[in-house]
Amino acid sequence: MMYKGMFSLLALASTAVYAAPDMQSIAEKNGCFSCHSMQTKIVGPAFIDVAAKYKGDAEAPARLAQKVRDGGKGVWGRIPMPAHPNLKEDEAKQLVAWVLSSGS
Ligand code: HEC
Incomplete structure (x- = not known):
């Protein structure tokens, strides 16, 4: 009995470990990190600040996924994000879900 419980814990832990680098590399591949970082504002807002701003906003994931694809401006300052x-x-959608879960 003990062993079974430990195995599922291990399985859960390794899923979490593999999920994170995957999104990281998708973000890298798409150049998100040339303007964003997790913790610090560069050209665009830090991803932890984005997560904090939209905490509890049920419509944020769909709206932001659209904005990342279309580009947009005016929320964080005068610099626009390109499409x-x-x-x-x-x-x-996955990237935005990942951004919104950062820092939590
Ligand atoms: C050329 C620079 C640049 C790149 C590349 C870029 N962003 Fe941005 N991003 C910005 C700027 C500037 C803003 C702030 C826009 C505003 O004030 O409305 C922003 C805002 C955001 C926001 C918050 C939008 C809002 O309305 O609050 C998210 C989420 C985001 N970016 C995700 C991404 C992701 C994911 C990628 C990679 C696919 C990416 N960004 C690539 C510059 C960039």
Whole structure:
């Protein structure tokens, strides 16, 4: 009995470890980190600040996924984010979910 419990804990732990670097590399591949970082504002806001701003906003994931693909401005300052038309809709949603979960 003990052993079974330990195995499922291990399985859960390794899923979490593998999920994070995957999103990190999708973000890298799409150039998000040339303007963003997790902790610090660069050209765009820090991802932990984005997560804090939209905490509890149920519509934020869909709206922000659209904004990452279409580009947009005026929320964090005067610098616009360019469109990312090559980003698949699924990837944009996953990236935004990942951004919104950062810092938590
Ligand atoms: C050329 C620079 C640049 C790149 C590349 C870039 N961003 Fe941004 N991003 C910005 C700027 C600037 C803002 C602030 C826009 C504003 O004030 O409305 C922003 C805002 C955001 C926001 C918050 C939007 C809001 O309305 O609050 C998210 C989420 C985001 N970026 C995610 C991403 C992701 C994911 C990628 C990679 C696919 C990416 N960004 C690539 C510059 C960039």
